[in-house]
């Protein structure tokens with residue numbers, strides 16, 4: 136989603152506040168996907184654009200800066216799957232520079248802040264910005280005692296066992312090191328390791344990974360350290376947290392010390408003075424970038440002297456003594472050979488440009504998504520122009536493609552001078568290319584505008600939707616059935632043999648029975664399957680006859696219900712029957728069940744509607760009934776510490792909290808068995824109000840709900 140293009144200085148205060156609210160939610164959602172789940176939904180360039188828009192509006196309207204503003208937050212809250220570790224010193228983010236002027240501004244601001252220092256007298260280090268995930272590793276008396284991810288900067292995830300599997304990270308430091316040492320740096324995966332891993336996944340019929348950064352993060356945040364060990368993760372040391380003694384007094388000196396202690400450090404680090412030299416080194420690293428076996432997304436500049444760093448100090452989310460000079464997204468020219476339409480799980484028709492293969496930043500690009508009909512025309516999600524009039528994408532066009540160090544390549548623009556004379560405007564199909572049903576663009580009920588997505592109306596009869604549904608059902612974060620990848624799903628779907636056919640999810644679980652009953656066809660005799668793999672497949676299927684409720688809900692493939700929403704639902708309703716019953720009661724979009732669904736923090740009306748709609752469709756319920764005859768969703772873990780006074784109670788947090796972040800407060804309350812809601816209603820038991828609490832506090836008073844401040848709350852939950 137592109138940032139709104141209305142110039143910031145023409146916004147009214149009301150518009151600005153609304154857009155800031157939108158941006159806070161949108162950025163938080165992307166932070167959660169990227170940092171929390173290692174699975175971004177948008178490119179880094181698009182994400183950065185949202186952040187810059189947010190900063191620009193905040194600069195114009197400082198009075199509107201929100202308590203939950205993205206400009207004061209780092210990363211995302213740690214996952215509850217790992218034990219939390221509170222960092223002895225916070226792990227912050229970095230400010231960004233995108234242009235040479237930004238770099239000069241940064242250097243200028245350092246001189247201004249410190250005052251009275253002659254030009255070119257302050258040394259800066261310049262080091263590649265490794266695209267991995269940051270890690271803090273603590274040693275006491277030279278022994279590795281724990282390791283934590285950055286998390287939200289204050290609290291990270293305890294991943295000690297996983298870090299111990301990384302060969303490059305010493306378990307024991309040489310004699311004579313300070314008593315307490317916290318080495319910080321980046322855990323990453325090399326490009327070659329990443330490609331090899333994907334080749335293995337492909338061969339095993341499993342879903343491939345998107346990019347090295349998210350794969351490194353995902354590989355590290357595994358409950359089973361053996362998985363981490365198999366991924367050959369690497370490390371570069373470049374920073375530190377708590378140190379009982381400082382072994383050096385400069386950034387460079389510290390990094391050299393780490394090298395002496397046995398840590399890998401990046402060989403491209405330099406110490407420089409003049410802005411021109413700093414930028415020169417940035418360009419040099421840029422030239423070497425395609426040949427490096429690890430991904431970097433910029434160069435980090437830091438004031439070298441630690442006493443000056445201390446004087447400069449920190450802003451809320453980043454140090455004043457450092458900045459990250461980002462590389463522009465990588466681009467290349469190529470041709471659109473044809474445009475194919477893919478039909479997804481929800482029936483969305485997605486156009487894909489087949490390109491003449493071209494390397495962009497060391498990776499061969501052959502396809503680029505064109506998103507939807509509007510995008511082909513040059514129109515973005517909010518109806519804004521993203522390319523000039525007439526720059527619609529046509530077969531035969533020469534185009535500029537971009538890879539923003541990540542995710543899916545995009546077609547940025549059309550080179551009009553090279554447009555062939557006979558190129559014709561692309562006509563978006565009016566029928567589904569797979570099943571022939573009508574393809575329509577729905578109207579948005581609120582705005583009356585046409586939806587950007589064109590959908591096949593074939594539903595269950597559309598084989599593309601059905602197979603995509605199955606692929607989603609068996610995917611890693613859903614049922615995760617090993618040996619049942621995309622190729623196998625296609626095979627089982629297409630076969631006409633009733634002993635082998637899988638058309639809907641329950642068929643997966645009857646496959647073995649049907650096989651045993653069939654004297655004629657045996658799966659093990661079919662090419663691509665063997666005795667061993669069939670046995671393994673059936674075992675993998677049987678293993679999933681019992682499944683966590685959140686995975687079960689996610690696997691259903693309800694529109695807008697991703698993993699996070701599925702978890703919220705599982706937690707809220709506890710058991711599958713309770714969930715389904717509530718959704719049926721909510722069908723009229725009124726009444727208690729509907730209000731209750733809407734009141735779950737993190738679930739908005741669009742999502743709530745989609746869930747209710749899903750259960751209104753008798754064919755969905757029919758498939759689920761068949762599925763429930765084969766598999767048992769487990770009741771969601773009721774974390775309720777029954778002795779806590781808040782177990783089972785509904786709490787609303789409002790106003791700005793000072794003792795903890797909103798996420799922390801929420802996680803804490805939930806871990807004690809409370810439900811955290813977004814709005815105050817008759818069902819609310821407690822409202823915890825910080826300074827600046829507004830309408831929610833009024834509502835609580837009106838309804839006679841008990842209100843506490845932060846300290847009272849802390850005392851209350853402490854028992």
Ligand SMILES: NC(=O)c1ccc[n+]([C@@H]2O[C@H](COP(=O)([O-])OP(=O)(O)OC[C@H]3O[C@@H](n4cnc5c(N)ncnc54)[C@H](O)[C@@H]3O)[C@@H](O)[C@H]2O)c1
Pocket residue numbers: 165166168169170175176177178179180182183209210227228229231262263264265266267268269270285320321373374432435459
């Ligand atoms: N696509 C998305 O949905 C999405 C969502 C969130 C964040 N992001 C991307 O993540 C980044 C923002 O995340 P961020 O807050 O981690 O900021 P950042 O990545 O811009 O900078 C901070 C991080 O840089 C890393 N780093 C690497 N080499 C370093 C070095 N030599 N010295 C110091 N630090 C070094 C550290 O891990 C540090 O935490 C942006 O690139 C953004 O585009 C993308």
Ligand SMILES: [Zn+2]
Pocket residue numbers: 478567568569570571572591592593594597598599600
């Ligand atoms: Zn169709």
